[in-house]
Amino acid sequence: MENQEQQEFYPMPRIGDQAPDFTAMTTKGQIKFSDYAKDKWIVLFSHPADFTPVCTTEMSGFAQRKKEFDELNTELVGLSIDSIHAHLGWVSNVKEKTGVYFDFPIIADLDMKVSKLYGMLQPNEAETAAVRAVFFIDPSKKIRLIMYYPLNVGRNMDEILRALKALQTTDKYKVALPLDWKPGDKVIVPPPKTLDEMEARNKETGIERIDFYLSKKDLKV
Numbered sequence: 001m002e003n004q005e006q007q008e009f010y011p012m013p014r015i016g017d018q019a020p021d022f023t024a025m026t027t028k029g030q031i032k033f034s035d036y037a038k039d040k041w042i043v044l045f046s047h048p049a050d051f052t053p054v055c056t057t058e059m060s061g062f063a064q065r066k067k068e069f070d071e072l073n074t075e076l077v078g079l080s081i082d083s084i085h086a087h088l089g090w091v092s093n094v095k096e097k098t099g100v101y102f103d104f105p106i107i108a109d110l111d112m113k114v115s116k117l118y119g120m121l122q123p124n125e126a127e128t129a130a131v132r133a134v135f136f137i138d139p140s141k142k143i144r145l146i147m148y149y150p151l152n153v154g155r156n157m158d159e160i161l162r163a164l165k166a167l168q169t170t171d172k173y174k175v176a177l178p179l180d181w182k183p184g185d186k187v188i189v190p191p192p193k194t195l196d197e198m199e200a201r202n203k204e205t206g207i208e209r210i211d212f213y214l215s216k217k218d219l220k221v
């Protein structure tokens with residue numbers, strides 16, 4: 001963008017915020033977000049444009065792994081700044097060419113209302129296309145994790161699913177998770193808060209203790 005002073009800035013939702021509410025038309029009909037998928041997690045993600053190659057690989061990835069999201073009590077909601085007609089044409093074209101069906105709502109955000117609300121429109125990257133954003137939203141509609149990728153780099157579906165499983169694990173077991181954690185790996189033991197707790201930790205058995213502040217244990221599931 002040439003004139004930075006005239007650039008419009010949009011709010012960026014942050015981790016811990018309530019997910020901004022909106023009503024929008026999707027490929028599965030109109031949704032009011034605050035009423036949508038109650039009691040479920042939602043992965044809300046944007047792509048820059050229909051009928052483009054990287055986006056087609058990404059949407060196909062979400063579609064092919066939708067069952068894994070279902071098993072995690074999670075609904076997928078896509079978005080791009082395209083019309084419903086473009087969405088319908090793209091969905092049916094990909095189904096015809098590859099057999100992959102995008103069986104989840106895709107928001108037609110032609111007026112950019114939702115893109116702006118969620119900081120998906122990042123004008124120094126693109127002025128009229130959403131960046132590749134992923135919002136992980138918990139059943140209370142709180143934003144728990146955000147990813148933003150540029151237009152020319154596709155996301156990683158394994159990492160999206162890993163992050164979702166990690167969030168759900170931290171909620172269920174009230175633990176923290178280390179680098180590269182995946183289900184079945186050890187979890188972080190909360191560090192001691194007093195000298196007595198520290199002494200106790202140093203004598204504790206059955207945990208992997210590097211030092212009093214860095215210990216790991218198996219999750220008893």
Ligand code: BEZ
Nearest residue numbers: 048049052053054055151
């Ligand atoms: C793509 O999905 O291939 C793409 C879309 C917009 C800009 C660059 C790449």
